Amino acid sequence: MANRERQNELKIYLSDDEQYILQQKWKASSMKSKSAFIRHLILYGYVYDVNYEHLREYNTTLARIGNNLNQITKRMNATGNVYEADVKEVKELMKQVWQSQKSMLSKQPSIKQ
Structure with missing residues (x-):
């Protein structure tokens, strides 16, 4: 033990699921020991902290657009008529959906190796 290259012990507690995943x-790594595998993860592994705030904004925008579309649909069903202004409004709302979609996708984290 005195000649051991690594002197510091690491003791952790895992749930059954975490233990299964680690195993x-x-x-799958085909490394000889679990210690070597964990050391490799510590030295070369990645931890990602992903902020999904933009998804909340995206969902809020989509909810507003959905509410507007529902109001237009209700108006069309109540009157039995389709007005040009309503069609234009629906087209504009669909543009907003696509813009929101593009914006949301552009904010997705990209993983670089």
Whole structure:
């Protein structure tokens, strides 16, 4: 023990699920020992902190657009007529949906290796 290259012990507690996942990933890595696998994760692994705030904004925007479309549909059903102004408004709302979609996708995190 005195000649051991690594002197610091690491002790962690895992749930059954976490233990199973660790076991499966270690086996898939074909590394000789679990210690070597964990050291490799510590030295070369990645931790991602992803902010999904833009998804909340996206959902809020879509909800507003959906409410507007429902109001137009209700008006069309009540009158039995389709007005040019309503069609234009629906087209504009669909543009907003696509713009919102593009904006949301542009904010997705990209993983670079």
